[in-house]
Amino acid sequence: MSGKAARVNVSAGRDFFSVPDISVALCDAFSAGFEFIVSPIVHPRFYRNWKGPSGQRSEPLTRSDMLLSSSDWSSIVVGKTSPWLKLDSEDPDIRKNSERALLEEIRYASHLSHPAVVVNLRDGRCHNLARFISEFIQDPHSNMQVWIRLPTITPHEQITTNDKKGGSNTTPWHWWNTFRTLCENSKQIGLALELTADLPDKAELDRWCGEPVRAVFVPTSVFLTNKRGFPVLSKCHQTFLQQLYKINIQPVLSGFCRHSEKGIQTYHQYINHLYQTMTPPDEVELFGKGYEDFLQNPLQPLMDNLESQTYEVFEKDPVKYTQYQKAIYFALVDRVSDDQRDTVVSVVMVVGAGRGPLVRAALAAAERAERLIKIYAVEKNPNAIITLRNMTLHEWKDKVTIISSDMRDWKAPEKADILVSELLGSFSDNELSPECLDGAQLALKDDGISIPSQYASYVAPLCAPKLHTELAKGKESDYETPYVVMLRNVHVLAEPQRCFTFSHPNWGDRDNNRYGSFTFLVGQDSCVHGIAGYFDAVLYGSATISTVPSNHSPGMFSWFPIYFPFKTPVYVTAGSHITVHFWRRCSRTKVWYEWCMSAPVPGPLHNPNGRSYAIGL
Incomplete structure (x- = not known):
């Protein structure tokens, strides 16, 4: 429907x-x-x-x-x-x-x-x-x-x-x-x-x-009269009212009937018509229905074994796996020339295979490219391994070898030509893709290809009173925790800027600590309640995915943005500059983020030493 x-x-x-x-x-x-x-x-x-x-009346x-x-x-x-x-x-x-x-x-x-x-x-x-x-x-x-x-x-x-x-x-x-x-x-x-x-x-x-x-x-006084004598709103009023409909407001008609002999119901018919004729929700909006502005803790698939329902939800994404399949196709074609396609077998390792969507993408890409491949599917979740073994038994046969292991610990029997993973989170690296791939790339040939090959996080100042009000009901530590949110009833105050970038394979310095400061020009008076985070990724060649609003991959719903709150909202004036600082910190056992604002007024450092939130290694 x-x-x-x-x-x-x-x-x-x-x-x-x-x-x-x-x-x-x-x-x-x-x-x-x-x-x-x-x-x-x-x-x-x-x-x-x-x-x-x-004051001394007796009437009600x-x-x-x-x-x-x-x-x-x-x-x-x-x-x-x-x-x-x-x-x-x-x-x-x-x-x-x-x-x-x-x-x-x-x-x-x-x-x-x-x-x-x-x-x-x-x-x-x-x-x-x-x-x-x-x-x-x-x-x-x-x-x-x-x-x-x-x-x-x-x-x-x-x-x-x-x-x-x-x-x-x-x-x-x-x-x-x-x-x-x-x-x-x-x-x-x-x-x-x-x-x-x-x-x-x-x-x-x-x-x-x-x-x-x-x-x-x-x-009723703001309505115009159309050629048929019925009340209508100007284009500007229509657009604004439909914007408000998207955040679930209720319209209230005030004033007496001014525009039609058929009575006040013509106004109701019109405002209902505007509601009915809004642009239909896209796949992302349909997927996120009921989750708008709902604070969720980010997944930690390295620490926690995902449930079947979680796998099922993300496997329905109509865009992500299509892009992965294109990336694998491009990699296979670049890796093996046409005159070698009947003799050379490319080794493809899918690390973090889950229930197998990337394995299916690799098989489909190989068939389209007319290239021979051998697949290793590496997965640490013992429950997902059951699914993978069943797929091998009933469908994949000897095309796929199932490995039950953490990708960082597995000793591969041979080197891979292509290493494929889907370890990206809402802030690109927040599900520890850098750390996982630093270990897994030991199984990759020196000239091997990593998919994704590069990814970057983005940040933007955010006005989000509704989200801030939700956090006010909880503990102080809640303000030092990032949340995955389908942002709806919010206002992004400036264009997102690139934050942290990671490239793979990474044969050089594998220090995954990062720091950056970012300054944004504010166009109007507002309040800043935190930072919105997004990401984009180059899988391989021209195959890309993005959650950055200006170039969001159409129809992709696997990732909502991430929200880094401020404890205290900061009032900013038009023409002023907001400067925020971000750190990605790593220790032997965990990874965490720290953030703060330094302009227009200095604010406290959030989550120092990962005291409220950390991602376990």
């Missing part, structure tokens, strides 16, 4: 300014195709003044909780706070009234078990509001989400008034960054962006896609 065919309808909400009858509002929203509503917790014009008579604050079942309150109604609240007002009476009113509203929303409550953020002077929200979410009995609603660009009147007073940054992203920093980047706080008629440039929109956006409010 294709990704497009499998896509279901988008989960969209309907935002109401005022709700006289909540049952009617729900009925109207459902009939138009929406799945939930955003409703004021109290009437939006119900101003409370505890210094006056209204808002509607009864008995109008809906508890399951409905907690699943199909998102509450929103009063628009007149100003917790950071310079007027102490307004500030205190706002605090008491917000406390009433948020407590009642919690009483109703709303899944989320929407709070407006008007500018960067939000310290008291952030203090209030932080106090609320620290209550161990509260798990309600708080959606901070703010526009995608600063309203003109705020630029010319509020920000001239000082103490407020000029863009909504800066407001948000101030707020979430004050709230310690809590997982309970998310973004509810409101689309504006004008949108910022692409770089700013991409930055939003790296933030924890939960919902996007789409006012």
Whole structure:
């Protein structure tokens, strides 16, 4: 089933300014195709003044909780706070009234078990509001989400008034960054962006896609009218909304019907149409479904015997083994001329054979090249050896010799013409390919060929608040551990730069320690939460594989990027430079990475001496 065919309808909400009858509002929203509503917790014009008579009122604050079942309150109604609240007002009476009113509203929303409550953020002077929200979410009995609603660009009147007073940054992203920093980047706080008629440039929109956006409010006022009289969005709005769909946001329609006599459902049909007509997910996206932004510990196949399920998953890669087969084909053709192909037998050693995919690739390459080969399949995992022996018994016969041994310890009966391995990790060398091949190449002829022949890691600064928030729940040592992650709700701040390079065979200095420093120019204000890592490899000749975003091998899913966290996010400004330092350290028993930032501000060294994470030899 294709990704497009499998896509279901988008989960969209309907935002109401005022709700006289909540049952009617729900009925109207459902009939138009929406799945939930955003409703004021109290009437939006119900101003409370505890210094006056209204502070001693006898009438109820808002509607009864008995109008809906508890399951409905907690699943199909998102509450929103009063628009007149100003917790950071310079007027102490307004500030205190706002605090008491917000406390009433948020407590009642919690009483109703709303899944989320929407709070407006008007500018960067939000310290008291952030203090209030932080106090609320620290209550161990509260798990309600708080959606901070703010526009995608600063309203003109705020630029010319509020920000001239000082103490407020000029863009909504800066407001948000101030707020979430004050709230310690809590997982309970998310973004509810409101689309504006004008949108910022692409770089700013991409930055939003790296933030924890939960919902996007789409006012009917930003829609255009097409030739048939139906509402549509501009190309820029369409592209941005579809970008947000990819990080699983929920669109919320606000405002009254402006564009069609057929009613509000035409807007829902359109935003659902945008969801349905997104570019279908490719093989990588389909493979990674459910693993987006999920932190995984890197494999250690040298220390641990992989399970059958792990082998099976990676054997499904439609690209990697095709490229390996091409590389072996090129090597065989270069190794043996056409006039020798009926007499010369090339010895091919597959080291780290697993369940045999590279053996099959070598046999297929030999058949295509019309060359004679003899294969040794070397594998240390005793469970995979069972599979290999069965393949020899039922399929390969005497074409393949199975060797149950660590490739570094095996004493080969003859030298190999071609040494083939798939020991690469998400950061190229993090599964100890250099160390393994340094030992295995003793079985290679002096003029022999190694596949891969070269590989390199790459690094880039990363804005990843969602990943950082996940780590905040754990131990201090978690910040000194690299993670394999399918990066989705992140923003890469600069083009990746080449980090460490290894070539094989390596007949010279076999010191696999490495060090490098890398400087990146930042194009816009942002926060750095760590480093993204990628790799590329030359298998042989023109056969290559890569996970670097600019030249990612189309359809290859065997490797997700790697993430090296920073303990403390670092705020950087547009035009500044980020300098990071990386070390690959080796001892007799382990290999580990150390990393730090030195500019724009110095940061701590992560994982010194491999104290939190190491790869066992």
